[in-house]
Amino acid sequence: MVLQAVFLITALLTLGSALMVVLHRNLFISALFLIASFFGVAVFYVLLEAEFLAVAQVLIYIGAIATLIVFAIMLSRGMMTGRTSPRNAQALWAAGGSLALGAALLYVVVFRVQWPVAEKAVPADMIQRLGTGLVTDYVVPFELASLLLMAALIGAVMIAREKEV
Amino acid sequence: MTLLDPRVLGEWWNTFLRSGGLSEGWVIFINAVVVTLILMGFGLTSVLIIIWAERKIAGRVQDRLGPNRVGPYGLLQSVADALKLMTKEDITPERAERITYNLAPGLAVFAVLMLLVVIPFGPGLIAADLNIGVLYVVAMGSFGIMAALMAGWASNNKYALLGGFRTVAQLLSYEIPMVLSMSVPVLFAGTMSLHKLVEMQANFRWFGLIMPTAFLIYLISALAENERTPFDLLEAESEIVAGYHIEYSGLKFAWFFLAFFLNTLLLSAIAVTLFLGGWQGPFVDKVPLLGVLYFFLKTVLIVFVFMWVRATFPRLRIDQMMALAWKVLVPMALALVLLAATAVKLPWPPLARDVFLFFSNIVMLFVALGAIGRHLRQEAERFSGRQKWATSSSTTS
Numbered sequence: 158m159v160l161q162a163v164f165l166i167t168a169l170l171t172l173g174s175a176l177m178v179v180l181h182r183n184l185f186i187s188a189l190f191l192i193a194s195f196f197g198v199a200v201f202y203v204l205l206e207a208e209f210l211a212v213a214q215v216l217i218y219i220g221a222i223a224t225l226i227v228f229a230i231m232l233s234r235g236m237m238t239g240r241t242s243p244r245n246a247q248a249l250w251a252a253g254g255s256l257a258l259g260a261a262l263l264y265v266v267v268f269r270v271q272w273p274v275a276e277k278a279v280p281a282d283m284i285q286r287l288g289t290g291l292v293t294d295y296v297v298p299f300e301l302a303s304l305l306l307m308a309a310l311i312g313a314v315m316i317a318r319e320k321e322v
Numbered sequence: 323m324t325l326l327d328p329r330v331l332g333e334w335w336n337t338f339l340r341s342g343g344l345s346e347g348w349v350i351f352i353n354a355v356v357v358t359l360i361l362m363g364f365g366l367t368s369v370l371i372i373i374w375a376e377r378k379i380a381g382r383v384q385d386r387l388g389p390n391r392v393g394p395y396g397l398l399q400s401v402a403d404a405l406k407l408m409t410k411e412d413i414t415p416e417r418a419e420r421i422t423y424n425l426a427p428g429l430a431v432f433a434v435l436m437l438l439v440v441i442p443f444g445p446g447l448i449a450a451d452l453n454i455g456v457l458y459v460v461a462m463g464s465f466g467i468m469a470a471l472m473a474g475w476a477s478n479n480k481y482a483l484l485g486g487f488r489t490v491a492q493l494l495s496y497e498i499p500m501v502l503s504m505s506v507p508v509l510f511a512g513t514m515s516l517h518k519l520v521e522m523q524a525n526f527r528w529f530g531l532i533m534p535t536a537f538l539i540y541l542i543s544a545l546a547e548n549e550r551t552p553f554d555l556l557e558a559e560s561e562i563v564a565g566y567h568i569e570y571s572g573l574k575f576a577w578f579f580l581a582f583f584l585n586t587l588l589l590s591a592i593a594v595t596l597f598l599g600g601w602q603g604p605f606v607d608k609v610p611l612l613g614v615l616y617f618f619l620k621t622v623l624i625v626f627v628f629m630w631v632r633a634t635f636p637r638l639r640i641d642q643m644m645a646l647a648w649k650v651l652v653p654m655a656l657a658l659v660l661l662a663a664t665a666v667k668l669p670w671p672p673l674a675r676d677v678f679l680f681f682s683n684i685v686m687l688f689v690a691l692g693a694i695g696r697h698l699r700q701e702a703e704r705f706s707g708r709q710k711w712a713t714s715s716s717t718t719s
Contacts, residue, residue, distance in 0.1 A: 185475060189422060192468060209454050212461045220464025224490065227471055231487070284453055284514065 164204060171197025184230050192223045209284055327610040329446035357449050361438040369583045370400040376583075376629050383633035410572035418569065419476040426473035427570065427577035433465035434581045437588045442517045444601045444614035455516035456508055459592060460501055463547065466581070467493050473578075474566035485565025488640065489556045492546060495647040496553075500543035502655035506536040507596045509662045516592075520600030530597030532676045535683040536658050537597040539651055541627070544589040546647070549582065551632040553643055561637075590624035591617075598624075654690055658683070 174193035181187045195218040202211035280286065291299045339349045374389065374397060381388025389396030414423060440455045442448040452458055467490055474486020507529040508514055511522040523529060530537035546553040557565045567578045594600055598620050601613030638646070661682060665675055 183419075186419070186422070189472065208452055209457070212454050212457045215461040215464060216457065219468065220461065224464070224467060224471070224494070228490070231475070231483075281453070285512075 160204065164201075167197050167200045167204070171201075185227070188223065188227050188230055191226065192219055195219050195223060206279060209287065327446070328444055328614075329610070332446065361449060362435065365435055365438055365584055365587075366580070368587055369580055370404065372583045372587055372625065373400045373403070373579075375625070376632070379626065379629045380633040383630065404576065407576040408573055412572045412574065413569075415478055415569050417478045419478070422472050422476035423569075424574070426469050426476060427574045427581075429465055429472065430469035430581040431577050431584070433462050433469060434584045434588060436462045436465075437592070440516050441588065441591050442520050442595060442600055443617055445606065445610040447601075447614065448517050451515055451517045453513070453515045455519075456504055456514040456596075459516075460497070460504070463493070463497060466585075469581075470566050473570070477566070477569035479569050481563045482566050482568050484562050485556060485568065488562070489549070489566055492549070492553065492556060492643060492647075495644060496543045496546035496651075499539050499647060499651035499655045500547060502652070502659055503536045503540040503543065504596060506533050506658055506662045509659070509666055516595050516600075520595055520602060523599040523602050526599070526602075527672075527676070528597065528599040528602070530593075530599075532679050533597075533658065533662065533683055534680070535654065535687045536662075537593070538687070539655050539658070540593055540597065541624075542651060543647075544593060545628065545631065546643070548585050548589055548628070550586070550628060552635040552638045554632075555637055555640060555643065558637060586625060586628055587621070590621045590628065593624050594620040650690065650694060654686065657686065661686075 171194050174190040174197065177190040178187045178194065181190060195214065198218075199211045199214040202208070202214060336349060336353075339352060344352070377399070378388040378396070380386075389399035392398040392402045414420065437459060439449045440452055440458055442451075470489040470493070471486050474482045474484075474489070477483075507519055510529055510532070511519045513519060513522075545551075549556045555561045557567070567575060570578060594617060600620075601617040603612065603616035606613045606616065661679070665679055668675070
């Protein structure tokens with residue numbers, strides 16, 4: 158019962174801050190709400206006893222992606238102080254579209270998806286299994302991801318390089 | 323003798339709670355509350371002692387007395403300072419973003435206090451032995467970065483904002499060599515649980531002795547992560563008017579400094595856990611409570627080194643700071659990780675491997691120092707050449 162209460166409160170906070178991300182007039186505060194909602198998702202992972210995913214969520218989404226977003230906002234002129242309006246002429250269409258998409262997703266998740274419960278308990282050496290899996294069964298996607306990151310790194314260096322006189 | 327084992331004491335405490343007729347859920351709950359209170363009390367009181375030690379040691383190094391008026395040896399000086407800070411006026415800048423402004427100091431302390439959870443103080447003395455301990459330590463650092471950004475932005479002050487930028491740049495840059503050097507002990511032990519990492523370092527097989535260069539890289543990055551001298555250009559009074567917490571006063575300012583000094587203690591504790599064998603030492607298997615003493619002795623030693631560095635070295639410029647991280651520490655740490663990963667997989671006796679790793683570490687350290695020295699000499703020559711050229715051209719014209 159305690160767990161359910163925690164789940165409900167976290168769900169409310171996560172969804173509330175997700176809403177504020179798209180509704181708030183100040184872009185920087187939107188980014189802070191985005192961080193709050195990322196943190197809410199991390200709490201869900203803790204509730205599901207997936208500590209590795211929770212820590213990875215904090216490390217990657219809050220530590221890297223959110224910091225990057227905040228930097229992008231800070232370095233764009235006038236984004237920090239100005240109050241930009243989150244709405245434009247297409248607000249109604251966008252709201253309708255996302256409502257329809259959300260309803261469709263909810264329908265599938267609630268009525269179509271089977272939710273099998275794992276028969277065995279979660280193994281204690283989950284991290285070791287994950288690590289071994291990454292370099293044996295899933296080595297090709299893993300290496301492809303590192304290739305992509307390498308390309309991004311080289312691209313960043315090329316863009317930021319000082320022009321030769 | 324068994325009474326000196328914290329695990330036995332824990333069992334005794336649990337049976338004591340259960341004998342009162344409490345259900346298992348309540349026992350867990352009471353233990354959680356008690357452990358939280360102990361850890362927070364420990365953290366907050368240790369900060370007072372660290373501040374006193376910092377001022378006393380800096381005074382001794384600079385041939386001064388340090389605090390010596392309040393209490394014996396000035397021991398109560400921190401208490402007096404804390405009381406003074408409480409009575410100060412709490413100022414909020416008029417156009418500050420109020421909620422973010424008030425949230426930032428709390429978040430800064432939160433990021434550091436959460437680290438206390440995974441620190442093994444002695445055999446069996448750990449609040450939560452997470453199997454992702456090392457990753458957890460790294461993840462909590464990202465909250466510290468967010469706190470600096472929020473404080474810098476919400477103050478509505480351009481110097482605070484610049485300080486926030488610089489803080490994020492420094493913390494992100496030094497996180498990389500820090501994480502890479504932390505992964506070396508993880509490679510050796512094959513686990514990320516801090517408690518198991520300590521257990522793997524029995525009989526003086528300390529990872530810091532096998533890989534001294536990795537330990538050194540961790541210490542340098544920890545200095546930078548903690549915003550300590552020589553990397554304190556983020557909060558030094560002579561640089562951008564003290565950085566992101568310029569607009570904070572009274573207790574909120576005190577909270578930033580609480581986070582700062584607590585971080586010093588915890589980064590040292592993590593250094594001891596990963597590289598200096600944590601609570602391992604002679605006779606620990608007979609008298610487990612001795613482990614707590616060893617752990618604190620080692621931690622105090624590292625904290626002392628941090629303070630010694632602060633009292634001795636001049637500050638780096640921001641370009642030197644960035645160059646040190648990206649051009650020196652990151653390549654070295656990457657090479658060390660490669661070296662450790664290869665050495666762990668090669669089939670040879672452990673002793674031969676450790677000796678080989680030790681000597682290759684020393685060689686790598688000297689090669690790196692030689693390269694830095696040559697670069698600095700070239701810089702100096704180029705600079706003096708330019709000087710000569712400037713003076714000679716001015717005399718001829």
